Amino acid sequence: MALTDLSRWKVAGLALATSSAAIFLVKLISDHFSSDDNNNNTKSTEFRIVIPGDKVGAVIGRKGRTLRRIEFETQTILELETSKPKVRSSSEASTDEWDLEDIGEEPKSLPNGVLRIHGERLNVEKAKLAVEAILIEAAVKRIREIITIPRETIGWVIGKGGESVQRMKIQCGVHINVGREGTGDTEEVSICGPPDGIALAKKLISCKVAKFYNRSSDFRPYRRSFGEDAEGELEEFLRVREELQQEEPEW
Structure with missing residues (x-):
């Protein structure tokens, strides 16, 4: 040729x-x-x-x-x-x-x-x-991945007024769309962006879901102030990012 x-x-x-x-x-x-x-x-x-x-x-x-x-x-x-x-x-x-x-x-x-x-x-x-x-x-x-999360965790992942998901978008450099139209026990989350950003966002969402089930019975997630949420999620973001940097990339 x-x-x-x-x-x-x-x-x-x-x-x-x-x-x-x-x-x-x-x-x-x-x-x-x-x-x-x-x-x-x-x-x-x-x-x-x-x-x-x-x-x-x-x-x-x-x-x-x-x-x-x-x-x-x-x-x-x-x-x-x-x-x-x-x-x-x-x-x-x-x-x-x-x-x-x-x-x-x-x-x-x-x-x-x-x-x-x-x-x-x-x-x-x-x-x-x-x-x-x-x-x-x-x-x-830019690629797109779809993950599923338990329906009952949607509000916890999104955060009050969408604060949590907006922070994840900025931190990871991705677009995140959490569906709300499913009929089963799970809901789809669409993540669009660079592969490394998607990997980081998936890890952060998994951590959010885990925290939802690990929180104490008297914990009221939406009563925390924006500052407290942001500070805690920033620490989580830095920890997860460091873990991913130490892992072998999957893409």
Whole structure:
């Protein structure tokens, strides 16, 4: 298979892929194109990439910085078309609404976009590969896991006014959604984020559930002040994080 058959290139083991591997592939193929005939490389061309809706924010970047960086590094022009107003140039991008990287935010259900890359052939190939590297990184950066907890522990896990679950979101850098529509004795908890954050959140939730059953009969969990809750949960978070750091990673 020739290096120029880009449509056939796949990064094996996507679950274990890293941005470093993708960037290495970008460099490998870019070097190959650099050795091609210069006349072919300088011809102007256009390439289109379909961007999945939940990856649009990763490609644009905060305030359009990722698009601008790719344009600058590859000397190309990028235009992203979505159902929202067209981003004609990355320098015009104002993308707070698309930014999915904020801590605790779950990827939104967004329409697919079409990214047009304009420029010389070699530069377009470099930009294309840079975008594909971002898509690979975004695919493994955020995953989703679902765990179950006893229904009677839901209020204890969430905390008064959602304080406990909000702290876990911030501490672990994940989105946590506790279901309340189950009919059995258990309820699903959806955790979305990076693998290490998910592992930490699962451990903290398990600790919360264990504490629910271990508390004394005269304990009233919701009568504690926010400060007392926060202090105790911070200690728990630091302890669990240290334990996880000492363990062999499972991902």
